[in-house]
Amino acid sequence: MNCHLKSRLQAAAILIGLLSPLMMLDAQEGARGGGGVSPKNVPAPTSPVTGNPTAGKQLYYSFGCYACHGYNGETGARAFVGRWGNLATEQSFITFLRGRANIAPIPPSTSMPNFSESSMSDKQAKDIYAYIRTFKSTAPDLKDASALNAILEAARQEKK
């Protein structure tokens, strides 16, 4: 298989995998917006923070982090509050940003791009990290999210 064709096929696979729900022609899995991820809590990291959260707030916005992670890290395609994952330490975050080896596929992609040092400095990354670390879950107990609770109760009560 020639190289070009291969990358085209990979691209097509990415398109089908990532985009088809967005192309509005496919089943809705409803995984977006207000967590496909259950907010079950992995405790927030406690590692040291050296950046400036105020500067980080601006960067979180201008670099479009909110686009996929929500303004509070709780919603969107990749919510992270309560998961934390690569956000355990400042260094693991930077390693993650620099280490994403994704190629540019031919079809549009919404996966997370690589952020090289030339496009986002260590200092900026640390500021963003400091801001992210201020995020806390806003998810209430179910009983305090009355609309959600009522939906569950109604489902339970429904006549069989």
Added chain:
Amino acid sequence: MAKSQKTSVGRRGFLKGAATGAAALVSTPLAEAQTQRNGGSAAADGGASAPTETQLARESGNIRPPVAVRKITRPGSDLMVQTLKELGIEYAAANPGSSFEGLQESLINYGNPPNQMPEFITALHEESAVTMAHGYAKAEGKPMLALLHGTIGIQHAAMSIYQAYYDRVPILMIAGNDPDFIAAHTAHDMAGMVRSFTKWDAEPKTLDEALVAIQRAYNEAITPPMAPTLVVLGSEIQKDNAPNSKVPAYRPPEFPVIDATRAKEIANSLLGAQNPRIAVGRLRTPEGVQRAVELAELVGACTSTTATNGPMSFPQRHPLCGPGADTNYDYTLGLEAPAAQVFIQGPALGPIASSRDTGNIGFGGINGAGLGGGRGARGGPVGTRIEADAEASLPVIINEVKRQITSDQKGRIQERAAKNAGANHEAHVTAVAQAVEAKRAGWNGTPISTARLYAELWPLIKNEDWCLSSPSNFSGGHNAQLWDHNRPYSYLGGQGAGGMGYGAPASVGAALAARARNRIVVNIQTDGDLNYAPGVLWTAVHHKLPMLTVMHNNRAWHQEYMFIEYMAGVRGRGADRAHIGSTLRDPYLDYAKMAAGYGMASEGPITEPAKLSAALKRGVASVKRGEPYLIDVLTQPR
């Protein structure tokens, strides 16, 4: 053609006289020069002449039309309207254009009472008119009319026609053609511009042919594969006296039905199976949905549905809808949906598309998944496809089942149905429990989570007859897990071909259907989508439509913003300029004011989650009074 009805002054003669007279009134040097040029050599040059000042002035309303010297007592367009009445066309949406002025005058004045069946719906853009018809057809399973001005109106409508075609939605369209007025608004083959994405078109030369063509266009639109159809009507046959014509007797179309042998086999298999299942896709009309329910109940089969994905499918919370008590099905029948053993599916659009795509444009995907050309079942094997209309075939199968069923089987079926219902209930509770758990995330965050928006709307509409008319996938698609989709029109699904500028006009169309039926329409409206042709807000107010619009205002064409962000990031250029050309900032738009400008009651922007529910309550109350309402809500982007 009824040429003999004309006075000795021909239409061309009229226009020339009017032009001269008008030129005298607005005697500017330019007008005179243009009048002369027009009367002179433009045609000889082989080029179409530009509209004269006078013609443009008349088009823009500055000049009265010439006084008629003949009296028309029974214009052809009255008969056109009579034909539409007899077809049960409820609405005709249009932006006015002189190429159909004859027909428009009949629509508003002919009949007792006039302007009913169809009622004239004022559209501010042809794209809106057609997409209104798109939304209406998805809600009702039948077409309404969109009227298009010659050439330019069709061009404005093109994307929405294409999208409805892709969505296999029936729309009846009529375009006017006035060869004697403005040359730029005529064409030799008016329908040619949209032929590649319409199912059928005609340009009848006489009134009698025109009436037949309207009936045929209707029939072609509603038979599978359903699609928009177009009749081009010359202005003369609209306007000429027609003392001797009458509306031809209407013959409903024939639908492709499975043959008796197949129906027997299917009935036999459903009754003989220990654990049958019926996979239900998108049927044509609410009647089809009723019949699918009847069949499932007769044989006690559990069913799958596409009701959370689009209209005209099995009621989601019917006790038989769900995986059932045992997921090892020994016989699955598909109704417009693929299935492991046998599935009945209407003809695909592909062959029609290729025969009509004379320009060889080759629009993507026409033969593929989007158009009923055999979308694979998720995972499992796909059985034999019978090409027929499932809805029209259902009565035949139902009769066979009733004929074959034994009292023994009846007992077993009852037992199975009860078991399936119990298991489906359990499955539903489990799914809802998981969903609400996940949707707590971001509940109290600012701006408002899309999950909260859907969750807080639900208690306000669940006891109403409601229709979610806008695509929900860009706002999280939370209806799929949180709401119950039990009516054929509960959720009208996606755009069809992913074309933006759809949600608002489709909602207006759905609200036209809703208004006469004591139903309310919920439009969760993305901001980018609204801005293509927001004039439909005025249409909703003008016609007092029960449409609640709740903005999912993320101040961006957010989907595109994410794409650009990735592109810039992956090229190592950072993402901090990705907002250029993909966001709606500097300035932000004020949708409450925009709505108010169109005369719609509105409020917002709302950013605090705690304030959302009260606003939604005001909105629902307003809509229930028949007054459309818009709430601007600043949301999380997804």
